[in-house]
Amino acid sequence: MSQITRLFDFPYYQLEKYSLPDALVTKYGNEWVKTSTQEYVEKANAFSRGLLKMGIKSGDRIAVISSNNRTEWNITDIGILQTGAQNVPVYPTITEEDTEYILNHCKAVYCIVSDADLYQKIAAIRQNVPTLKEVYSFNEIAGCKNWNEILELGKDTGNQSEVEEIKKGIKEDDLATIIYTSGTTGRPKGVMLSHKNIVSDVLMSAERVPFEPGKTVSLSFLPVCHIYERMILYLYQYYGVSTYFAESIEKVSDNLKEVQPFVITAVPRLLEKVYDKIIAKGSDLTGIKKKLFFWAVDIGLAYEPYGANGPLYSAKLWLARKLIFSKWKAGLGGNLGLMVSGSAAIQPRLARVFAAAEIPVMEGYGLTETSPVIAVNDERNFGFKIGTVGKVLNGVEVKIAEDGEILCKGPNVMMGYLDDEEKTNEVLKDGYFHTGDIGVIDKDGFLKITDRKKEMFKTSGGKYIAPQL
Template sequence: MSSIPSLLRDRIAATPDAEAYRVPSDGGWTSLTWREVGERVRGLALGLSKLGSGPGTRVSILCSTRLEWILTDLAVLATGAATTTIYPSNTAAESAFVITDSGSTIVIAENDDQVAKLRSVQKELSDVAHVVVIDGSAADDGWVVTLDSVSDGEGDYDAMVDAIAQNDLATLIYTSGTTGRPKGVELTHDNWIYAAGAVRELDLLSGDDLHFLWLPLSHSFGKLLEVVMIHIGVPTAIDGRLDKIAENLGVVKPTIMAAAPRIFEKIHNTVVATQQREGGAKLRIFTWARKTGIRVVKARQRGAEIPVTTRLEYAVADRLVFSKLRARFGGRIRFFISGAAPLSQDIAEFFDAAGLTILEGYGLTESSAGSFLNRPDSVRFGTVGPPLPGTAVRIAEDGEVLIGGRGIMRGYHGLPQESAEALDDGWLRTGDIGELDEAGRLRITDRKKELIKTSGGKYVAPTYLEGRIKAACPYVSHVFVHGDLRNYVTALVTLDMDVVTPWAQAESLPADAEKLSGHPRMREEVEKAIDQVNADQASYATVKKFAILAEDFTVETGELTASLKIKRKAVEARHSATLDSFYA
């Protein structure tokens, strides 16, 4: 196959009546077959073609993760156009930038709220001929039309699909912009076909699996999963509502789910805090089970034989504790996949002990999201696994990870100089520092631009410390480690109020974030975690001072990217007074 639409066509021909997608519906779930998906995509593609979608054009999608995102994406691609992705949390100005920079002439918006956002910057969107709203009303001026009104087009669908070449542009994804202005990453049909085919070659998934998708489809990780499941024929249950993840897992009972590390941290912290709050025998059993499980996991990682007595203890721990945790996720999870940011090894070990192995992977938007992945039979925590088949890796003299292969982007949209800086004779400069182990697994030590160099000339990896501290204290939401060109390392800590509030109430402490952030008892809990992490660090890498903030970092305040990574410059700017006070 040469394109994503031809991939879909092949899937429909191979398994027309198999389940493709499952979506929430009137308190339950409704399924669509691949044949039904094909019919809806065909109608939408021909309707969008009449609106002007076609070869050489771009269509922006401003929508949360839901079935219509995938259907409209596939329809846009079938016309020969490229999809430009916009996070629904983006501001009007941010949305306008992506739409105008990409040259989009059509925007697909989720609802009237998103249309209102576009209306507020309509003067800047002079090239946009139509806004197609999924859940909303058409406008009298004709600028806004409904998705239903363009879902029944007529014409030669197969001819449109056949005309798409493998090197045609398929997707423009704007980088989340942890530093500077977002850049549009140009990814071709062949980029996605390669990446999805490489995952298929690993033989990890089959049509018997059930994939649960909540990740933003505006992110490259979500987009890759969309194409992978079409390629392999895996049904996907879709619901992008974060507050429904736990509930949905129990109902849908998926076998696989991918997530950003923050989701696994939240689950871990909720479980640990609940046990600590209950105390007594339950806490003692949980603590014993956790230690037993971690002991088994570490032995497996070393390749050591596990004594019979330890195996018996682990069986008891599994029956009393871990089996109940698995049941909360539906009881059928074969493995989780983690990407988009580093996963703490402590968190990975806890989940593995519970029989919920997390396969950590690695890739950039610029490499079609998937470049490395741990394999179920050879997981090594702390690494992102070996490269996917067909991906090449090289470590530069300064430790930077370079990636080569068919998954590498065409370049940055309209930015030849930045493209030349990122691409070195076909190799992608990732900006990450890493090393390869004896089995060819990659270990990422930190972002090249985010490494802290103290005034004493020592290098410190902030994300490593941040992950360790979050794993050591269940009440912590985010940690920001600071100290570049300073004489010691400090940290800002935010609280996860969903987890903290029940604990605070049980301890007769104020459940108000403002009051709790300054309470000695709360500080004691955080300090205990930081001391625990400091204990096995070199002196120059230990956190000497910290502050607990009253407000969490969020996407809305600009301190997190849409994939929940910290925007370091934004945090430094917003909290400069607090950071400076550490060194006064």
């Protein structure tokens, strides 16, 4: 297993290199239940065997809709992929109408949901999806088949040789997953990503994360139906990171204290909330404590990486960390050393203050169509610059078009949109994916996003202007 070329190679690679006792950990009731790497692989194989007995063929599509991240999702994912079928993750909060459209558009033969609410949603539209044979659920739901029935069906290892044979025939350029992006207008588009698209992005991104292989703990809570968190979960598997799944977004704060992770992925909106909560607590202080708190915040807001502010600032920062910021870190579990942020631009003030507090936010950039990472910051080797999305990954080519649009080429660029040649040709031209974002690459090689192309207009003089610039 020296080379990873398909997504289902990741668990086997982890088994060979790290064989964790707590590869995937989910909380049921009050108990964190650990699944070892060995058990992960065994259950994924049982799931594949069960699917084959149910008549699943290469090229079939199975929709998975979960309202939270959990161990079952990952076992199901690998189990599906090993049969040559495609996993189609669906966002749990979209409308019934869009869900029905997606299931029909991808011709889903089975659908696996997490809970009763989602089961009711599918039950309401099921008669309008002729390809759908059955619905299964992770949770026990009256009247709904349970995913354990598929594992049970695959308990007999008699057809494991068939699984192995199918796996051997799956190539890196084969379609692995279809992820529907909710466009601001019109129907969702089905982004087709191959094994190579996502595997290459994981391996290229791996160079940018400071994990101690086999000894790092993460907490996962961003929706796994998005390529961002899904790619990160494969990255965790590659590095032998123990992955704990938060119970819900609401319980993240409690779970951080319980799990004490080193790394989380976040979005700017969540970081804003964390910051506001900290500031609110500081505002409740009185006297000298309050003065010290806001003195430290001011120090944080002036932060520049790599000691650029000089020795006097560094001395003040050392004191601010000792007196105030250490408490921030303790409130987030005590071990948090990295937050990776994507999906939207982070306010530079947040990037400064969290880095000052030794909980750096490494901002990255990408799209579903690029599997997703194109560029990301890395605190090591002077690879971190506030206000940018970092340097472009090694192996990805980015060029800035005449109108400022970011164009991307690389093994991570999608195969195309499912059954939509016209829209595919609109964004894929001469091997480059047109991101629709406007940006610049500075003299040090950092990519900075400045605008959305859709918000630009051309002046009579032929110049492109972004209204808010």
